[in-house]
Amino acid sequence: MDQxxxxxxxxxxxxxxxxxxxxxxxxxxxxxxxxEVLMLDRHNYHTFQPLLYQxxxxxxxxxxxxxxxxxxxxxxKNFTFRVTEVERIDPNLKKVYSTIGEIDYDYLVIxxxxxxxxxxxxEIERYSMPMKTIPEALNLRSMILQNLxxxxxxxxxxxxxxxxxxxxxxxxxxxxxxSGALAELKKHVLPKDYPxxxxxxxKVYLVEGSAxxxxxxxxxxxTKAKAFLEKLGVQVLTNIRVVSYxxxxxxxxxxxxxxxxxxxxxxxVKGSIPEGLSPDAITRANRILxxxxxQVKGYENxxxxxxxAAFITDEKPNGLPGVAPVAIQQGKMLAKNLISxxxxxKPEPFQYFDKGSMATVGRNLAVVDIGKIRxxxxxxxxxxxxxxxxxxxxxxxxxxxxxxxxxSYFSYDRGTRLIxxxxxxxxxxxxKGRDHDDSGSSPL
Amino acid sequence: MDQxxxxxxxxxxxxxxxxxxxxxxxxxxxxxxxxEVLMLDRHNYHTFQPLLYQxxxxxxxxxxxxxxxxxxxxxxKNFTFRVTEVERIDPNLKKVYSTIGEIDYDYLVIxxxxxxxxxxxxEIERYSMPMKTIPEALNLRSMILQNLxxxxxxxxxxxxxxxxxxxxxxxxxxxxxxSGALAELKKHVLPKDYPxxxxxxxKVYLVEGSAxxxxxxxxxxxTKAKAFLEKLGVQVLTNIRVVSYxxxxxxxxxxxxxxxxxxxxxxxVKGSIPEGLSPDAITRANRILxxxxxQVKGYENxxxxxxxAAFITDEKPNGLPGVAPVAIQQGKMLAKNLISxxxxxKPEPFQYFDKGSMATVGRNLAVVDIGKIRxxxxxxxxxxxxxxxxxxxxxxxxxxxxxxxxxSYFSYDRGTRLIxxxxxxxxxxxxKGRDHDDSGSSPL
Numbered sequence: 001m002d003q004x005x006x007x008x009x010x011x012x013x014x015x016x017x018x019x020x021x022x023x024x025x026x027x028x029x030x031x032x033x034x035x036e037v038l039m040l041d042r043h044n045y046h047t048f049q050p051l052l053y054q055x056x057x058x059x060x061x062x063x064x065x066x067x068x069x070x071x072x073x074x075x076x077k078n079f080t081f082r083v084t085e086v087e088r089i090d091p092n093l094k095k096v097y098s099t100i101g102e103i104d105y106d107y108l109v110i111x112x113x114x115x116x117x118x119x120x121x122x123e124i125e126r127y128s129m130p131m132k133t134i135p136e137a138l139n140l141r142s143m144i145l146q147n148l149x150x151x152x153x154x155x156x157x158x159x160x161x162x163x164x165x166x167x168x169x170x171x172x173x174x175x176x177x178x179s180g181a182l183a184e185l186k187k188h189v190l191p192k193d194y195p196x197x198x199x200x201x202x203k204v205y206l207v208e209g210s211a212x213x214x215x216x217x218x219x220x221x222x223t224k225a226k227a228f229l230e231k232l233g234v235q236v237l238t239n240i241r242v243v244s245y246x247x248x249x250x251x252x253x254x255x256x257x258x259x260x261x262x263x264x265x266x267x268x269v270k271g272s273i274p275e276g277l278s279p280d281a282i283t284r285a286n287r288i289l290x291x292x293x294x295q296v297k298g299y300e301n302x303x304x305x306x307x308x309a310a311f312i313t314d315e316k317p318n319g320l321p322g323v324a325p326v327a328i329q330q331g332k333m334l335a336k337n338l339i340s341x342x343x344x345x346k347p348e349p350f351q352y353f354d355k356g357s358m359a360t361v362g363r364n365l366a367v368v369d370i371g372k373i374r375x376x377x378x379x380x381x382x383x384x385x386x387x388x389x390x391x392x393x394x395x396x397x398x399x400x401x402x403x404x405x406x407x408s409y410f411s412y413d414r415g416t417r418l419i420x421x422x423x424x425x426x427x428x429x430x431x432k433g434r435d436h437d438d439s440g441s442s443p444l
Numbered sequence: 445m446d447q448x449x450x451x452x453x454x455x456x457x458x459x460x461x462x463x464x465x466x467x468x469x470x471x472x473x474x475x476x477x478x479x480e481v482l483m484l485d486r487h488n489y490h491t492f493q494p495l496l497y498q499x500x501x502x503x504x505x506x507x508x509x510x511x512x513x514x515x516x517x518x519x520x521k522n523f524t525f526r527v528t529e530v531e532r533i534d535p536n537l538k539k540v541y542s543t544i545g546e547i548d549y550d551y552l553v554i555x556x557x558x559x560x561x562x563x564x565x566x567e568i569e570r571y572s573m574p575m576k577t578i579p580e581a582l583n584l585r586s587m588i589l590q591n592l593x594x595x596x597x598x599x600x601x602x603x604x605x606x607x608x609x610x611x612x613x614x615x616x617x618x619x620x621x622x623s624g625a626l627a628e629l630k631k632h633v634l635p636k637d638y639p640x641x642x643x644x645x646x647k648v649y650l651v652e653g654s655a656x657x658x659x660x661x662x663x664x665x666x667t668k669a670k671a672f673l674e675k676l677g678v679q680v681l682t683n684i685r686v687v688s689y690x691x692x693x694x695x696x697x698x699x700x701x702x703x704x705x706x707x708x709x710x711x712x713v714k715g716s717i718p719e720g721l722s723p724d725a726i727t728r729a730n731r732i733l734x735x736x737x738x739q740v741k742g743y744e745n746x747x748x749x750x751x752x753a754a755f756i757t758d759e760k761p762n763g764l765p766g767v768a769p770v771a772i773q774q775g776k777m778l779a780k781n782l783i784s785x786x787x788x789x790k791p792e793p794f795q796y797f798d799k800g801s802m803a804t805v806g807r808n809l810a811v812v813d814i815g816k817i818r819x820x821x822x823x824x825x826x827x828x829x830x831x832x833x834x835x836x837x838x839x840x841x842x843x844x845x846x847x848x849x850x851x852s853y854f855s856y857d858r859g860t861r862l863i864x865x866x867x868x869x870x871x872x873x874x875x876k877g878r879d880h881d882d883s884g885s886s887p888l
Contacts, residue, residue, distance in 0.1 A: 005597075043862075043863065044589060044593065044861070044862065044863050045861075045862045045863070045864075061505045061506075061507040061508070061844075062505075062862075062864055063505040063507075063862060064505070066862050066864070068637070068861045068862060070637040070638070070861075071636070071637060071857075071861070074636045074637060074639075080640070082593075082596070082597065083590075083593045083863070100597050101597075134862075134864055135864060135865060138864070145488060146527075149488065149526075149527045152526070153449075153526065153544050153545075192515070192518045193512070193514040193515060193518060194514070195518075196524075395851075396847075396848070396851050399847050399851070400844055400847055400848070403843050403844055403847060404840070404844070407839075407840050407843070417488070417489075417512045417515070418487075418488065418489045418506075418507060418510050418512060418578075419487065419488050419489070419527070420489075420506055420507075420510070420578055420579060420582070421579060421865065
């Protein structure tokens with residue numbers, strides 16, 4: 001179908017699957033290099049995932065945290081982009097099979113990121129809400145608002161409380177940020193918008209299987225984040241796992257059960273990988289084993305970067321964390337190394353430089369670890385905002401997000417509480433397998 | 445199901461169907477009056493329809509032109525709101541039947557606005573795109589962008605040109621604004637985003653059945669608007685009607701046919717009315733006949749305002765235009781008159797004060813008629829922007845829209861070219877009849 005992407009130029013052709021942090025950085029660094037770069041993504045935009053929870057809770061518009069991929073590279077001559085779903089790769093033929101046809105490559109970079117991991121628990125997957133893409137965050141927003149509307153007209157007290165109980169599963173940064181934002185929504189917005197509801201009937205739980213939230217951060221950060229969450233009214237349940245959830249009742253490992261129609265799942269991720277790689281190259285949580293040059297195990301000209309890559313060393317038996325800085329640093333190094341490979345020069349081994357980590361719980365409440373330096377509270381919150389604002393792609397997004405944040409700060413309000421697409425569990429007619437995020441309705 | 449909305453208070457109960465310009469103004473004016481107000485709308489937000497075309501063409505985010513209805517009235521004690529679809533009214537029993545159950549009223553106000561009118565042409569309705577709601581505008585945006593992506597990979601020249609031909613039907617303000625915005629998208633954005641496409645292959649047509657565009661405005665405005673459109677490269681076809689459209693080929697009354705997958709229908713509207721009114725009360729284009737007090741013909745305590753109302757007089761045999769100022773003025777007067785009716789006082793007859801009309805074609809290109817004063821061009825464009833900015837509900841929306849417009853003005857760019865929900869003609873599983881705008885996909 002699409003001949004144009006296979007036009008042979010004199011330069012080696014690098015195909016990059018995925019326009020996340022890693023794919024973007026790699027592509028930028030290949031500007032003006034003697035290569036032909038083709039990026040494939042199932043969306044025509046880059047998603048700034050760290051702020052998805054703000055979209056889900058009505059703090060930001062979806063368009064503020066997304067940026068058209070074509071626009072990022074509009075001045076890059078050696079760049080081509082296609083919206084497509086990659087179905088399979090064939091390392092022997094050096095081909096990618098996609099929904100727009102076959103595509104040849106000389107070098108292939110898998111930068112497909114991660115997807116929600118339900119650890120094989122089909123029932124939980126069926127009834128709980130993930131939040132890894134913009135359409136999923138918008139679905140979540142619609143669900144939250146629709147359940148509030150439904151609670152208003154519900155007379156059965158049990159069903160009513162199940163509409164008003166929110167259970168966030170997983171105490172990593174996403175779970176902490178999401179439960180904090182829900183608690184703030186309850187505190188500042190609900191009393192004004194839904195005076196008919198009693199604010200005490202709305203409950204927010206955060207369920208974490210280990211002993212503390214933000215387990216990857218310092219103990220100080222974990223302890224403080226928990227205190228912040230409790231200050232906001234979140235019931236933090238640590239050392240507790242989810243046993244089952246049937247869409248109505250969530251059962252926990254300590255024996256308690258909560259009636260709820262709102263289970264938000266942020267308890268794990270797994271790599272999103274195309275078919276066709278040898279099973280030897282795949283490790284735990286569906287990630288792709290890479291060496292210090294981000295070369296996929298067993299292949300010379302296939303690479304993986306970011307969340308999908310597992311760079312396992314003796315010091316880091318679990319690989320690197322699935323965060324933007326890892327993906328960006330790997331993208332940067334790989335650009336250099338690809339040129340070395342092309343020129344038969346020696347590549348440089350990748351080393352992760354950990355700049356620190358941070359998470360926000362709510363207004364004036366954040367935690368920051370930078371090496372041995374740790375701080376929490378108002379200043380941490382401003383640092384968190386500044387770093388995230390600066391990391392957003394695009395000047396317009398920065399300005400619009402800044403306006404929204406300043407406005408929210410002074411008004412204690414959130415801008416966008418619209419049910420634009422109604423959330424519904426009815427499974428729509430799908431066009432393609434993996435893309436569980438769309439299906440615009442017919443206007444007829 | 446919902447008992448709460450039927451709780452009897454000492455005050456007369458006014459049920460308002462629709463949170464458009466008319467419903468909002470009426471409700472505001474009933475603040476602190478001895479009435480109980482219940483507003484019903486199928487969305488939880490008010491839509492600023494005059495700017496829908498900017499959402500469809502990527503100039504504004506959907507959330508900037510919408511505003512949560514609960515928030516508008518958050519300080520209004522006598523106000524209750526429900527998201528619901530009204531199915532039928534029973535004037536004898538004074539009841540509204542809705543998706544959340546039966547609702548009693550003392551006074552009923554129908555402010556349901558209008559929907560796209562395809563004049564019974566089922567095939568055209570099936571294949572062309574309307575733009576009356578936010579979900580429809582977002583579908584349109586997705587369709588436009590997806591067809592550009594598809595054109596990139598299409599080798600058949602006929603199919604390729606049908607993906608790149610845009611036909612807007614109807615030369616009223618919506619059609620003029622939409623075709624102008626498409627022409628600007630072609631001129632300023634496409635060459636940067638799609639360097640592989642030849643800009644000359646993209647064609648924008650505006651088809652109008654009468655002799656001129658903007659027929660409701662002055663001749664000067666019509667002539668100038670046409671000139672502005674042609675300056676931007678729009679092919680304006682006047683005195684031409686659409687004969688048929690099968691999703692591939694649009695046939696026109698002058699014999700010509702255009703291969704196109706993009707037909708945008710803005711050629712007419714009809715009232716959206718609930719069942720249960722006497723046929724005597726319904727007139728042309730499904731509008732409800734009202735007298736000078738906005739009382740529906742044949743009913744004492746049912747009223748209609750805005751687009752759905754037909755206030756026909758000898759001087760205005762076609763009623764008033766379907767624009768925001770009419771709805772707002774009727775809402776304002778009706779608030780006064782409802783209190784008069786309640787107190788058995790004499791109501792005041794409605795008189796429309798025409799403040800003028802305006803339309804924008806593109807950057808620096810707008811037309812304004814204010815009584816005998818007519819002007820076009822840059823100043824008209826600034827007036828258009830100022831009036832629309834000030835009319836937007838909500839301070840945050842005003843600021844965000846202003847930032848977007850200033851940014852677009854200097855960058856010649858449009859912010860939000862994201863395919864967030866994929867457009868697809870596959871008919872999804874629907875929950876309810878009339879609501880053709882949603883179906884969030886299941887995340888599973």
